[in-house]
Amino acid sequence: MNKFLSAYQAEKEEGPIYERWEKSGFFNPDKLPGNRKESFTIIMPPPNANGSLHAGHALFITLEDIMIRFERMRGKRALWVPGADHAGFETQVVYEKKLEKEGRSRFGMDPKQLYDEIYNFTIENKKNMEAQVRSLGASCDWSRSRFTLDPDIVATVQKTFVKMFADGLVYRGQRTINWCPKHQTSLSDVETENVEEKNPFYYFKYGPFEIGTVRPETKFADKYVLIHPDDARYKNYQHGQKFEVDWINGPITATVIKDTAVDPTFGTGVMTITPWHSAVDFEIAQRHQLEIEQIIDWRGKLLPIAGEFAGLNIKDARPKIVEKLRAKGLLIKVDENYMNVVKRCYKCNAMIEPQVKDQWFVKMESLAKLALTAVDEKKVRFVPDNYEKVFRYWMEHALDWNISRQIVWGIPIPAWICDECHEGRTSINETIPKCQTCGKEMRRDTDTFDTWFSSGQWPLLVLNYPDGEDYKKYYPTQVMETGHDLIFRWVPRMIIFGLYLAKQVPFHTVYLHGIVNDAQGKKMSKSKGNVTNPLDLTAKYGTDALRLGLVVGNPPGADLALQESKIKGYKHFANKIWNASRFVLENIKDADLTVIPNLLTVHQTQLKQLNEITQEVTKQLENLRFDLAADQIYHYFWYSFADLILEETKLIFQKPEPEINLEAKKSAQWTLYTILATSLKLLHPFMPFVTEAVWEHLPTGAHKTQNLLMIEPWPISSGV
């Protein structure tokens, strides 16, 4: 036990206190005292094990810990399951940067060697990350901590894939995917960014037509001319009609195709298509069973079909091709102010090249419907509720989900492939199967799953679905607390997998917090240099101060400007709690804390006010308004208890010995004890360290029944 010094020293108290909590075993709900019927479970969004925690992590740890501590004190079996995500592509990108610095490259490396290196890197980071989670006071059950690459988790994820294939929800298809030429992998739609850019828009003469494009470098093999069927200007051209065109590398035979996908009001209302390098064009080509051909290779260079331009990088090729078309008299005009949207890799900013590739896809339509129905039936609610709209939008517009990634860092897709017949077969079995079409031996799929395929199953996985005790006891969970930026990346996938596998939503409430920005409200980014490390702040002001600074004034869903001055203010509050407590403890040393004395009217009034505050704080916590709950108890403790009540009672205690009214003194002592003990309980979820530190010094009595404040029952209507 540390000395009761005149200033609260967070750095000395926090470590030992966390150790006491962890050693007590009470982070594990199965070890909590008393007969606890109801469970309250939160699955922690597993931080990526590839770096340090950022301010957003500090926020979610604080919010979830508040809920867990509150419900634990309310007598529930509070379970908070921590974990770590291998974060497939993200981690591989981080590691690739590290390799780059060392003058190495992933390409050409033995996959096994690369995997092992990233594995060691990740495990090291994971340890570091877990220590940081601890330092933020997280009362999560480390005995249940899981990693997305734990062997049993990998096995379950692979089983899910096999099952989905058997159920017709997964298919192998040759479809347009987002290809990152730098990272040499496909990406899902949520892993790309749409950036608006100004690009020249070229008008070319194409036979009797005029066509427009921003990407002349893809046009070598364009031999279909698309026209809207109702476009009167071109009514003389028939669907399927063929004609000769002089094009980039000489004459080609073009075919007229009529399709409603063409917007007659855009450009000239005529376009040619490049199915291999455009999702829209690919769909059109499929509809009309047109030939498709690859123009650009996987590195972003032109293929032999480009003739003299073959081997050129598309960026360098574009002006040259335009020049050639101009020389041939085929360039009509250029619009230099055209704005269009370009897809870029969200990690390296490289231009995404749509490519057609054999990949595994999840059929989303029926699964999305499951999720929508669950929302309709109010099985899941969103806090704040406007996110329900966003969720619905995504589920109503769900595109099939590409889950294949051409990277080693991830869970291997348990499948066999025949490249010739485009056949894929799912199997966890290691014996090499033969292709049913051509009879050749198939090869093991070397791709890994998109990270969201495993993290989407996270609530099930950590509770050991389908046979685990925890799954039976703790599924479905109560709250999923995560950032609003994950409303379409992660949340729908968890709901879908929960409904598909367990037939139940994985959680009933989705609480979404905002983005933690810098003090001016600007997005934190490494390039701007305005990133704040939360652990620097806790070192300076204490964890409790950071926690309160993150919570107060931060309603659900709102983005937050992280202000150091605010955190400093709450450090002062931690000190206030400490010193007000010292004063109370000094003055109740000789008090009997087990029996309620005759209370003076003034003290009855004060205790009544305490009851009101207790009710208010409880109500706000139940409403998930942590911002309001924290502010209320803060305000009460400082401005009512410390400033008014302590000052008044001081007068009673500080009278010279003979003048002290014993009845008044007893009444005051009981009141101070009650208010302090109750306030500490109310404050504990928000500021667990300083409250626990004070609790240690508080003598046992009617309001202190446990050595650890962490498991003390939540005040109902205590005091009177």
Place this chain on the structure above:
RNA sequence: GGGCGGUUAGCUCAGUUGGUAGAGCGUUCGCUUCACACGCGAGAGGUCAUAGGUUCGAAUCCUAUACCGCCCACCA
């Protein structure tokens, strides 16, 4: 192009069913009062973006406008 959020004190933000504006930091004056100077007391500072409307009463509800921010997007 579509959607969402915001506009309240010098700064960053709260204000939960409508009833004479709050927090942190900053700021002015006075206090070495034996819990706390990481403090105490007293104070300054806001026509709650703009214009209408509903109401006895609106920062709070409705409509429109302006500006800011975020997210999404297969018009070549």
